[in-house]
Amino acid sequence: MIERFSPTATLLVMHIDTITSPELAWQQEALCAQTGADFFFPEPGSSVREAKRICGMCPIQAACLDYALSNDERFGVWGGLSEKERLELRRTSR
Numbered sequence: 350m351i352e353r354f355s356p357t358a359t360l361l362v363m364h365i366d367t368i369t370s371p372e373l374a375w376q377q378e379a380l381c382a383q384t385g386a387d388f389f390f391p392e393p394g395s396s397v398r399e400a401k402r403i404c405g406m407c408p409i410q411a412a413c414l415d416y417a418l419s420n421d422e423r424f425g426v427w428g429g430l431s432e433k434e435r436l437e438l439r440r441t442s443r
């Protein structure tokens with residue numbers, strides 16, 4: 350499963366305490382940093398319901414989704430949207 354992490358995703362969910370860059374400061378409020386990566390990077394075909402539920406309570410959901418879209422994050426749940434949902438959003442917003 351590690352190979353599915355992008356470096357940024359790993360940074361977000363695994364090393365949230367060490368982020369010092371001002372443009373990434375918003376990630377310090379990430380709820381996923383408290384839950385671990387498994388919910389957000391499930392095995393293919395697994396449910397993302399729990400990740401989306403956590404995202405729904407996260408104070409930085411909009412910033413997270415914007416970041417994922419801006420940086421073309423391909424894997425995992427970001428900002429409450431799955432990989433497939435972000436792809437669809439990109440397609441429809443062109």
Ligand code: SF4
Pocket residue numbers: 378379380381382389403404405407408409410411413414426427428429
């Ligand atoms: S919206 Fe979801 S993936 Fe993004 S920081 Fe919050 S909990 Fe993590």
